[in-house]
Amino acid sequence: MLSLVPSAFAAQQNSYHDPAEHWQEALNRTNELDANSVVTVETFDCCICDKATAFEVFRVPEYTRNGETALTRNVKYSDGTCLDGKSKGDLLDGTPGQDAYYTGYHWTKAVCEVCGTINSNMGATSYACNKNVYWLYDCAADFFETLPESKTIEQADRNFHRVITTSGEYCAFCYGTYKEESSTLERHHMETAIRPELAHDRFVEMSTCADCGYAETAYTAAKSVVADYFGVVDGQPHTVTVSDLSEAGVTTAIRYGHTADGCTLTSAPNYTEAGDYAVYYEITYTYKNTDMVEDGVAYVHLRDESTEETEGDGTCGEDHNWTLLDSVNPTCLTLGYDRYLCVDCGKIEKRDYEAALGHAFQSVVIRDATCEAPG
Ligand SMILES: [Zn+2]
Ligand SMILES: [Zn+2]
Ligand SMILES: [Zn+2]
Ligand SMILES: [Zn+2]
Ligand SMILES: [Zn+2]
Ligand SMILES: [Zn+2]
Structure with a gap:
């Protein structure tokens, strides 16, 4: 047999x-x-x-x-x-x-x-x-x-991968194999995932080809600067200054509040009276349907200039005993100066004026409730 x-x-x-x-x-x-x-x-x-x-x-x-x-x-x-x-x-x-x-x-x-x-x-x-x-x-x-047809996919360049199709036949006894290989270029099938990175002020966009694993990473800045306001009581409303430094494609929505948990106001609260005011804010950055939220607080410092000089009790005549009381730094709109106190009669005098600073962020300011544009 x-x-x-x-x-x-x-x-x-x-x-x-x-x-x-x-x-x-x-x-x-x-x-x-x-x-x-x-x-x-x-x-x-x-x-x-x-x-x-x-x-x-x-x-x-x-x-x-x-x-x-x-x-x-x-x-x-x-x-x-x-x-x-x-x-x-x-x-x-x-x-x-x-x-x-x-x-x-x-x-x-x-x-x-x-x-x-x-x-x-x-x-x-x-x-x-x-x-x-x-x-x-x-x-x-x-x-x-x-031979069962098999496919392998390998990266070609940033746009394409190569699909290699192997087919053929083999001897059922010795497994000697005749193979035929054909290859075609196909565009990557990119799938994109966006990850917010608040600590780095950016969105990270990872695009990966599901077939060959080719990956690209892109970064988009999402950043705002909320600046304290330092100024004097001048009858005008004052508030913090927000500068949006985000790149194109990022939309920024900002809400304000008087407490950290209560940011519901669409515009920053304004202050006209002397005082130090906390302005809480919540900024929502949105990039291609992905959000990230930044919380923070900035301050409005308003000084009442009218009470910053006093005449004292008059006991010194012209012979005062001056000492430096404090210094006020210049802001974008206001002068800086030093205040001197006479420790004998209580007279306070302002001296050594410094020029105002100008507006460093004017080109990117999106909402600046200052003297020029009351908030
Ligand atoms: Zn035998
Ligand atoms: Zn054979
Ligand atoms: Zn691919
Ligand atoms: Zn004096
Ligand atoms: Zn300003
Ligand atoms: Zn003002």
């Missing part, structure tokens, strides 16, 4: 793989063929046992440097022996995957599991019988199976 189909048991032990991609090298040719063989157990007639016995069968694809089987040069056996069992020829073998190609033939040998004789299924007169050699066999078209 002759069985050419690998048993189910053997198939489980030797699931399909392309031997060329898993090639193991060994010190001599027979060992190398053994190491890379698909091994099955099949029933053949043994010429030594003189009956049908179980054989361990080894099959491995033939790879040559020119892709043609050695049989075209009459070489049949893996030791280089020709069909006549006497003359020698060149196998032209090499390393598969590097310099040798599948020929559409496989090397095979069989070992009787009863008597241990190699190739005793070939008949006692065969050159191979009782020799540890392989012989060449045609991987007939009937034995070929279709």
